[in-house]
Each structure stands twice: as C-alpha cells, then as structure tokens.
Amino acid sequence: MMKLKKYNPSEIETKYQKAWLENNTYAYKPGLSKENNFIIDTAPPTISGSLHIGHVFSYTQTDVLARFQRMLGKNVFYPMGWDDNGLPTEKRIQTLYGIYCDPMKNYEKNLVVEKQTKKVPLRPVSRKNFLEICHQQVLEDEKKYKKLWSHIALSVDWNQTYETIGAHSQKISQKSFLDLYEKNLIENRFTPVSWDVNFQTAIAQADIEDRERQGFYHDIRFEVKGGGQFTISTTRPELLAACVAVTAHPEDDRYKKFFSKTAITPLFGAEVPIIPSSHADPEKGTGILMICTFGDMEDVHFWQKHSLPLKQILTSQGRLKEISFQEEIFKSVDSEKAKKYYATLCGLKVLKARTQIVDLLKEENVLVGEPKATTQFVKYYEKGDQALELIPTRQWFIKILDYKQELIEYGKKVIWHPPSFYKRYEQWVENLNQDWCISRQRFFGVPFPIWYPIHSNSEIDYKNVLLASQLPTDPMKTAPKGYKEEQRDKANGFTATPDVMDTWATSSLTPFISSHWVYDLKRHNELFPADLRPQAHEIIRTWAFYTIVKSYFHTKCPPWKNIAISGWVVDPNRSKMSKSKGNIITPEQTIKNYSADAVRYWATKSRLGQDTVYEERMFKTGQRLTTKIFNAAKFVNLQVEDQKFSISYLKNNINSITEPVDQSWLVKLEVLVEQASSHLKNFEYSLSLDLIEKTFWIFCDNYLELIKSRTYQLKDKPEGLSGLLSLDYSLYLFLKLFAPYLPYITEEVWSWRYKEEQNSIHNSKWPTPLISDKKFTSKETIELAFSILELIRNEKSSQQKSLATEVKTISITIPSNKIKLFQFCKQDILKAGHIPEKALTILESKDKEESYKISLTL
RNA sequence: AGGAGGUUAGCUCAGUUGGUAGAGCGCCACCCUUACAAGGUGGAUGUCGUCGGUUCGAAUCCGGCACCUCCUACCA
Numbered sequence: 001m002m003k004l005k006k007y008n009p010s011e012i013e014t015k016y017q018k019a020w021l022e023n024n025t026y027a028y029k030p031g032l033s034k035e036n037n038f039i040i041d042t043a044p045p046t047i048s049g050s051l052h053i054g055h056v057f058s059y060t061q062t063d064v065l066a067r068f069q070r071m072l073g074k075n076v077f078y079p080m081g082w083d084d085n086g087l088p089t090e091k092r093i094q095t096l097y098g099i100y101c102d103p104m105k106n107y108e109k110n111l112v113v114e115k116q117t118k119k120v121p122l123r124p125v126s127r128k129n130f131l132e133i134c135h136q137q138v139l140e141d142e143k144k145y146k147k148l149w150s151h152i153a154l155s156v157d158w159n160q161t162y163e164t165i166g167a168h169s170q171k172i173s174q175k176s177f178l179d180l181y182e183k184n185l186i187e188n189r190f191t192p193v194s195w196d197v198n199f200q201t202a203i204a205q206a207d208i209e210d211r212e213r214q215g216f217y218h219d220i221r222f223e224v225k226g227g228g229q230f231t232i233s234t235t236r237p238e239l240l241a242a243c244v245a246v247t248a249h250p251e252d253d254r255y256k257k258f259f260s261k262t263a264i265t266p267l268f269g270a271e272v273p274i275i276p277s278s279h280a281d282p283e284k285g286t287g288i289l290m291i292c293t294f295g296d297m298e299d300v301h302f303w304q305k306h307s308l309p310l311k312q313i314l315t316s317q318g319r320l321k322e323i324s325f326q327e328e329i330f331k332s333v334d335s336e337k338a339k340k341y342y343a344t345l346c347g348l349k350v351l352k353a354r355t356q357i358v359d360l361l362k363e364e365n366v367l368v369g370e371p372k373a374t375t376q377f378v379k380y381y382e383k384g385d386q387a388l389e390l391i392p393t394r395q396w397f398i399k400i401l402d403y404k405q406e407l408i409e410y411g412k413k414v415i416w417h418p419p420s421f422y423k424r425y426e427q428w429v430e431n432l433n434q435d436w437c438i439s440r441q442r443f444f445g446v447p448f449p450i451w452y453p454i455h456s457n458s459e460i461d462y463k464n465v466l467l468a469s470q471l472p473t474d475p476m477k478t479a480p481k482g483y484k485e486e487q488r489d490k491a492n493g494f495t496a497t498p499d500v501m502d503t504w505a506t507s508s509l510t511p512f513i514s515s516h517w518v519y520d521l522k523r524h525n526e527l528f529p530a531d532l533r534p535q536a537h538e539i540i541r542t543w544a545f546y547t548i549v550k551s552y553f554h555t556k557c558p559p560w561k562n563i564a565i566s567g568w569v570v571d572p573n574r575s576k577m578s579k580s581k582g583n584i585i586t587p588e589q590t591i592k593n594y595s596a597d598a599v600r601y602w603a604t605k606s607r608l609g610q611d612t613v614y615e616e617r618m619f620k621t622g623q624r625l626t627t628k629i630f631n632a633a634k635f636v637n638l639q640v641e642d643q644k645f646s647i648s649y650l651k652n653n654i655n656s657i658t659e660p661v662d663q664s665w666l667v668k669l670e671v672l673v674e675q676a677s678s679h680l681k682n683f684e685y686s687l688s689l690d691l692i693e694k695t696f697w698i699f700c701d702n703y704l705e706l707i708k709s710r711t712y713q714l715k716d717k718p719e720g721l722s723g724l725l726s727l728d729y730s731l732y733l734f735l736k737l738f739a740p741y742l743p744y745i746t747e748e749v750w751s752w753r754y755k756e757e758q759n760s761i762h763n764s765k766w767p768t769p770l771i772s773d774k775k776f777t778s779k780e781t782i783e784l785a786f787s788i789l790e791l792i793r794n795e796k797s798s799q800q801k802s803l804a805t806e807v808k809t810i811s812i813t814i815p816s817n818k819i820k821l822f823q824f825c826k827q828d829i830l831k832a833g834h835i836p837e838k839a840l841t842i843l844e845s846k847d848k849e850e851s852y853k854i855s856l857t858l
Numbered sequence: 859a860g861g862a863g864g865u866u867a868g869c870u871c872a873g874u875u876g877g878u879a880g881a882g883c884g885c886c887a888c889c890c891u892u893a894c895a896a897g898g899u900g901g902a903u904g905u906c907g908u909c910g911g912u913u914c915g916a917a918u919c920c921g922g923c924a925c926c927u928c929c930u931a932c933c934a
Contacts, residue, residue, distance in 0.1 A: 006894095006896085007896095210931095210933090215933090217934075232934070233934050234934055235933085235934070280934080281934080284934055285934040286934075287934090288934085289934040290934080295934090296933085296934095374933090376933055377931095377932080418863090420862055421862085423861065423862055423929090424861085424928090424929055424930085426861095427860085427861060427862085427929070427930055427931095428929080428930070430930090431930060431931065537928085537929085538928090538929090540929090541929090541930095570927095574927075605882095606870095606871085607871095609863085610863090610871095611927085611928090612871095613869095613870065615869085615870065615883090617870085617882090617883055617884085618870075618882090620883080620896090621882060621883070623896080624882095624896075624897095627894075627896060627897090628893095628894070628897090630893090630894085631893045631894035631897085632894080634893050634894080635893030635894080636893080637893090638893070639893090686872090687872085687874095690872070690881085693881095693882095700894090701898080701899090704893080705891090708892090708893090790899095790900095793899055793900070794899085794900065794901095796888095796899080796900090797887090797888065797900040797901085798887095798888090798900070798901085799888095800887080800888050801888085801889080802889050802890085802891065803889070803891055803898080804889085804890095804891045805889095805891095834891090
C-alpha cells in the first residue's frame with residue numbers, strides 16, 4: 001500500500017504525468033448533453049521562446065477551476081492552443097538565427113541556418129525559406145511549452161490542440177474574413193495609418209503604447225502673404241515641408257486678422273491657408289499651429305475635414321524622401337532656396353532631420369529663441385523601438401467604429417470577474433478612434449483569402465475583389481476561380497496581396513477555432529459559446545475586445561458566459577516581470593526546487609485579478625502543506641491498515657461514527673465543503689483554498705491529536721471504530737478538496753486506498769454531504785474540546801514542559817450549560833492532555849459566558 | 859484630465875450582510891509527543907492611510923483629502 005517514508009515529489013510527478021496522459025484522464029467526451037459541458041476558451045500562449053513564472057501563475061488558476069468543474073461532474077472542454085503566428089515568432093527567428101525575410105530573394109533549396117549565440121548582422125533569406133524556418137522553430141518551442149504545462153499539471157485535453165498558424169486556424173480565420181466581407185463589415189482603404197518604420201508594417205490602435213520621451217518646442221516664424229507674421233510652436237519641425245495649413249481658434253484675436261489669408265512656410269516657401277478652427281487651443285503653445293501630413297491623428301482628422309492636399313515627405317522607412325519643388329503640390333515661392341535647404345534633409349531619418357533643420361531655421365533667422373525642452377508622450381508599436389509615423393497606405397479595416405455602442409452593450413452580457421474590469425473594456429471601446437486595421441506587411445501569418453482583378457489598363461481593382469472558395473488558401477500560390485496562374489500580375493489578370501492578417505484577427509477566433517465553427521456545426525453547437533474565458537488584464541483591449549467583436553459580427557451571441565481576469569506576477573519592486581526588464585523567472589527551476597504542487601499552491605493563493613509578488617518563501621509554505629498532507633495520510637493509513645478498511649467499507653459503515661466528538665467534527669467538515677464549493681463556483685479559488693487549508697491544519701493539530709489515543713487503544717471498541725472511520729472520512733474529504741489545487745500529492749495518497757471509487761481522484765466526484773441526513777450534534781462539542789485542549793497546552797508551554805508531561809491535578813471551570821458537551825469529549829481530552837481521571841476536578845460556572853478556565857499542576 | 863483598484867502586524871495578505879482586529883512568513887521562548895524536527899506548542903507585535911459623517915457600536919456604510927499601482931486620453 002504505502003511504501004514511501006518521505007514524499008518525493010519529482011518521482012510522483014513523472015509517474016502521474018504519464019498515467020494521466022495514458023488514461024486520457026482529462027479527455028472531453030463529445031456528443032453528450034451540452035448543458036453538462038464546461039467549456040474553457042483557453043488562452044493560447046504566444047510562442048516566443050519560453051514561458052515564465054507569470055504564465056504558470058495564471059494558467060494554474062484556470063486549471064483549478066477546470067479540475068473543480070470536472071469533479072462536479074461536468075464534461076470539461078479544456079483545449080490548448082499555441083499562438084505561433086505573427087511578429088513575435090518572426091522577431092525570435094531573426095535574433096535566434098541572425099536572418100531576416102527579404103521577399104525579393106530567391107528560394108534556396110538546401111539552406112542551412114544555425115542558431116546564433118551572439119548578435120550578428122542579419123542575413124537576408126527568401127520568404128519561403130524564412131517561413132520554413134519559422135514553422136520548424138515553433139514546433140520545437142511548442143514541445144517545450146507542452147512539457148512545462150504537463151509538469152505543472154494543467155488538466156488540458158491534449159487531443160484538443162491547435163496552432164494559430166496551422167491549417168485549421170487559417171481556415172477559420174479566412175472564413176471569418178469572408179463572412180465579414182460579405183456582411184460589408186470590412187473594407188479596403190488607402191488612408192494614413194499608424195506605421196512602424198522599422199518593421200515596415202501597419203499596426204492597429206490596440207498595438208500602440210505611449211512612451212515618455214524628451215522633446216523640444218521649436219518656435220518658428222511664418223510670414224503672412226500680403227504682410228504680417230506669426231510664430232507657431234512645434235515639436236516636429238522636420239515636417240515643415242509637409243505643412244499644408246495653419247490653424248488658430250476662430251475667437252483668437254491675435255490671429256483673427258489672418259483668417260482667409262495665406263501663410264508662407266519658412267525655408268520651403270509654400271503657401272498654405274490659415275484656417276480658423278476650434279481644434280486650436282489659444283492656451284497652448286502660441287495658439288496657432290501647423291497642420292502637417294502627418295504629425296499626429298489630429299492632423300489626419302483636420303486634413304480630411306478640410307480636404308487638404310497630401311504632402312508625403314516620409315518614406316515607409318521613416319526617412320525624408322526626395323521631393324520636387326517644381327511639382328504643383330510642393331510649389332514654392334522660392335523653389336531654388338527650398339531645394340537647397342531640403343537637400344540637406346533629404347534621406348535623413350526623422351530624428352536626424354529634426355536636429356538638422358534647427359540649423360537651417362537659424363540660418364534663415366526664423367527660429368524664435370532656442371528650442372525649449374519638454375517631456376512628451378510619443379506613440380510606439382508595443383513591440384517596436386522607433387516612434388510610429390502616419391503613412392498613407394492601402395490596408396484592410398474592420399469597421400468597428402460604427403458599432404461602438406453595440407459593442408459596449410454587448411460586453412455587459414458577459415459576466416466579468418472581478419466586475420471592475422468591465423470598466424476597462426467599456427472605456428477602451430468608448431475611446432476607440434480608428435477602425436481595426438487587420439493587414440500587416442509581414443510574412444508569418446494568415447494570408448488574405450482574396451485576389452484583386454487587374455484591368456486591361458493594368459490598374460488594380462481594389463473594390464471588386466475575388467473571393468476564395470476553397471479554404472485555407474494562399475492566394476500567392478493559387479489562382480482565383482476562372483483565372484489561370486499565368487494571368488498573375490498581368491493586365492486582365494489578377495494579383496494577390498503579400499500582406500498577412502494581424503495575429504489578433506486569428507486569435508480573436510479561439511472559441512470558433514476550438515468549436516470548428518461553420519465546418520462542424522454539431523460540434524460548434526456543443527462548444528459555443530464557452531463558459532469561461534480566462535485571461536490577463538493587459539489584453540482586455542486586444543484579445544477580449546477583438547473576440548467580442550468577432551463574435552458579435554459573426555453570431556450576435558457573446559463568445560462566453562464568464563470572463564475571469566488574472567493578475568500579474570510582479571517582482572519585489574512591484575514592477576511587472578517582463579523580458580525587457582530582465583527580471584524574468586523561469587519556472588522549471590522553481591518547480592524542481594519546491595515541487596509542482598507547491599508552485600500551484602502559490603499561484604492559487606492570490607485572488608482573481610490581483611497582482612502577486614514573486615517570493616520564494618511562499619513556495620515553502622506550499623511545500624510544507626504537501627508534506628503535511630503526506631504525513632497525515634501516512635498516519636491515518638497506519639491506523640486503519642489492519643482493519644482492512646476500504647472505501648466501500650467506509651461508506652457502508654458511516655453510521656458507525658457514533659461518538660459525539662466525531663460527529664461534531666464532521667459537521668465542521670460539512671460546513672467547509674459547502675463554503676469551499678460556493679467560492680469555487682464563483683471562480684474564487686483562493687478563498688476556497690484558504691478555508692480548506694485552515695481546516696486541514698485544525699484537523700492535524702487538534703482533531704487528530706484529540707482522538708488518536710482513542711483510536712490507538714480502543715481499536716476494537718465502537719468508540720475506536722467511530723474515530724477510525726471519522727479519520728478516514730476526513731482524509732478522504734480533504735484529498736478531494738485539495739485535489740484541484742495539489743493534483744500530485746492528492747493523487748498519490750488517493751492511490752493508496754481509495755482507487756476502488758475511481759482510478760484517478762481527478763475523475764472522482766466533488767464531495768457532497770454524504771452524511772448530512774444524520775442528526776449530528778452541532779459544531780459546539782468539537783469547538784469546546786479544542787478550546788480546552790488549547791488551554792492545557794498553553795499551561796504546559798508556559799511552564800516550559802513537554803506536552804507529554806503527566807498532569808498531577810487540574811481543575812476546569814465550565815459554564816453550566818456546557819457541562820453536557822464536556823462529558824462528550826471528556827475521555828478524549830484526558831488522554832490527549834495526559835491527565836489521569838482522578839486528577840480532574842470540574843467546576844461549574846453559573847456564568848453563561850463562553851469562557852473556560854483551567855488551573856493545573858505538573 | 860477621466861476611470862479602476864489599493865492603503866490592515868517587520869513582510870505577503872485574509873477580514874462579503876456593521877458586533878471584542880486575523881493567517882502565513884519572520885522574530886522570541888519552549889518541546890524529540892508511538893504521522894510529521896523538512897516537525898510541534900506557546901508568545902510578542904496594530905491609532906486598520908487621514909479628516910469628518912451616519913450609528914448604541916465602523917477596518918467594514920457615506921463624504922472629503924493624501925499617497926501608491928494600473929488603464930485611458932491629452933500631448934502645438
């Protein structure tokens with residue numbers, strides 16, 4: 001039965017990982033009634049090298065809920081996806097192998113690339129080569145991830161996996177695109193879009209973050225045509241050549257006189273209108289500002305509203321491009337001068353040009369004073385390290401701005417845990433000011449399932465796109481229906497976009513990918529909508545929001561019933577653990593040091609949505625708990641071993657728990673089960689664990705100690721049997737309660753004697769009040785016993801004596817209404833306290849207050 | 859600037875219908891007690907951020923303020 005002297009976690013962990021996998025312990029059973037399903041929309045982790053302790057933290061929390069629901073008897077659908085699609089993988093491949101994708105290069109059949117240990121200059125490889133290496137690398141990483149997930153005992157059904165770059169996900173993702181296209185919810189536009197000059201791609205509003213940077217105000221003097229001048233203040237003087245207008249507030253007396261006149265830009269001599277507009281704030285800067293194409297989103301809005309011309313001076317690499325002042329659009333009052341000045345800026349990157357132009361402004365004597373330092377917030381791609389520019393390009397947009405109100409309402413249909421996070425969602429949707437740009441000028445992603453026809457005049461028709469019918473498809477490799485491959489990129493032919501979709505355009509479909517949507521309606525109806533979406537709070541504006549968008553557009557049904565938001569793991573300085581900060585903790589070593597159960601204990605001790613500090617000592621507490629469970633179980637087993645106890649024996653003889661002390665203890669357990677269950681049903685795993693743990697320590701320290709002499713000495717008497725059964729039942733119950741949290745130790749102990757009920761504790765049923773039809777005494781008896789036991793220990797301890805020291809005399813004062821209860825536990829107390837019967841005097845107190853007093857001599 | 863969360867023991871945190879302030883860790887003292895020394899028992903430690911209100915009674919409810927974290931926006 002039980003052979004181990006000491007608990008050896010790593011041995012046990014290996015053993016059960018294998019067993020659970022072989023026995024399909026966590027498999028979802030298709031085709032059963034939908035009502036009994038519990039469906040989890042698992043977060044597919046981004047494949048970017050390795051998982052950190054923060055992942056272990058949040059995924060374990062979800063796993064506890066999955067295990068609980070499974071034990072409740074639910075048919076749990078708990079899949080695992082890998083988000084391997086997109087820029088993170090590309091970035092990783094770049095640094096790992098020292099290569100980058102150059103679409104102009106030709107495929108090399110036997111290309112060999114090696115992992116680089118240090119930074120090397122990047123070498124170009126063809127698109128096809130690059131994608132092959134990406135595919136290969138993610139497979140390797142996914143194996144590593146799976147190993148860790150298994151080690152931490154996620155009860156995932158490993159038959160239910162997907163990769164966001166996989167054929168199945170691509171099919172769903174392309175289908176989603178086509179569905180939105182047919183519903184007129186998506187469109188192709190040529191428009192200024194947030195652009196990362198380094199990655200050479202458009203990005204969406206959700207991918208943007210603000211970073212604090214040092215900037216400078218440059219006060220620049222403009223002339224007004226026909227006389228007069230004014231000074232604008234700008235942090236982006238390098239865009240001066242792109243200035244298309246200046247604007248001041250209509251009521252601003254300083255500038256009223258200039259409205260309807262034109263200004264002449266310094267250096268470049270362009271004539272631009274001076275437009276009154278409430279967009280200008282008289283309090284800010286000099287009250288008059290220049291509109292450039294494009295400095296910020298406001299410029300874009302102003303430009304659109306006033307139908308201003310487009311002066312594009314930046315390339316997609318973020319350099320000032322060649323322009324001609326002969327051209328109508330850049331027409332200058334002094335084109336020679338303009339040309340001369342611009343020549344010194346042309347080809348420079350934005351930041352270089354910004355400093356360079358200061359010299360020119362000084363030379364021309366139009367810079368008023370020196371540039372004044374200021375801190376400003378600049379928009380960056382969250383994965384990038386160069387400021388974003390607004391570059392007009394052709395992109396696909398999902399029209400979310402038209403549905404803001406609906407999406408806000410729709411978010412309310414999901415139950416948020418904790419509820420306050422709904423606000424974050426709402427606020428994000430309210431503040432949206434761009435449609436969702438889903439095209440990326442990248443490589444490792446899902447292709448757009450469309451082609452554009454080419455007219456006889458070689459013009460590409462972006463409006464009447466040709467839709468793919470066979471999915472998934474890569475239009476770069478296949479021709480549309482009715483066309484031949486030879487017609488690619490030819491007049492009267494067709495062309496495909498090399499762009500791929502935003503990775504969120506696919507991962508926003510996780511509930512659809514899991515359910516096989518359109519392609520398997522029976523399965524879809526069984527698995528959609530999901531019961532639970534677990535996710536972190538920083539991706540509410542992306543993953544949660546986009547999933548709601550897709551679900552709303554496709555089905556008019558919320559994607560899940562509940563969303564549970566997990567917190568972060570922060571370092572002792574309270575900053576988020578992240579790669580860039582270098583404070584990442586890799587979980588493997590921690591698990592090895594403290595055991596998987598101990599790590600899981602730590603992860604599930606913190607409340608939903610709450611950030612948690614990474615502290616080694618927390619793992620020790622978990623380790624201590626598992627050791628304690630092991631030892632307590634060992635003890636109970638030693639006690640019942642020779643009784644041929646079994647689970648059926650226990651269940652059949654539950655009526656033999658006759659001692660009021662034992663019955664009273666069981667009442668305490670019943671209350672525990674009830675409270676723990678209710679917390680877990682509300683996804684409050686930490687509150688539940690807290691209660692279970694507390695009661696378990698009371699079990700070990702008090703109850704066990706109180707009754708163990710009885711079970712030793714009266715084994716064959718009804719009193720002894722009552723105690724033994726109660727001990728066994730308590731252990732059985734505690735194992736089940738701990739099982740979702742500590743799957744290894746509970747499975748091991750379960751295997752000693754309870755396997756007859758279910759092979760794995762994780763397939764056994766969550767405890768229900770097995771014995772609640774019996775009339776028990778209340779909790780009072782056991783509470784009284786514990787109080788008196790505590791007083792006795794207290795006395796002995798303060799006399800600095802061993803607890804085993806025999807008592808010479810003891811008098812216990814008890815309120816008269818409790819005397820009867822005391823009689824119930826008297827024998828147990830005498831034995832546990834090492835008190836001979838004749839040493840005891842009971843004093844009755846008329847005082848009904850619940851205070852006991854003792855005095856004893858040793 | 860708007861929003862969310864927070865402020866309880868040295869540290870990390872519970873305290874969900876208002877009723878004598880809690881746990882773990884750490885600290886101190888003691889104890890080899892027939893599961894457990896990787897253990898056990900006991901102890902010390904708090905103006906519950908601050909000011910005010912409601913109440914017989916407030917860590918808890920209401921309002922003001924301060925500070926911390928995060929989200930969003932503005933950023934000429």
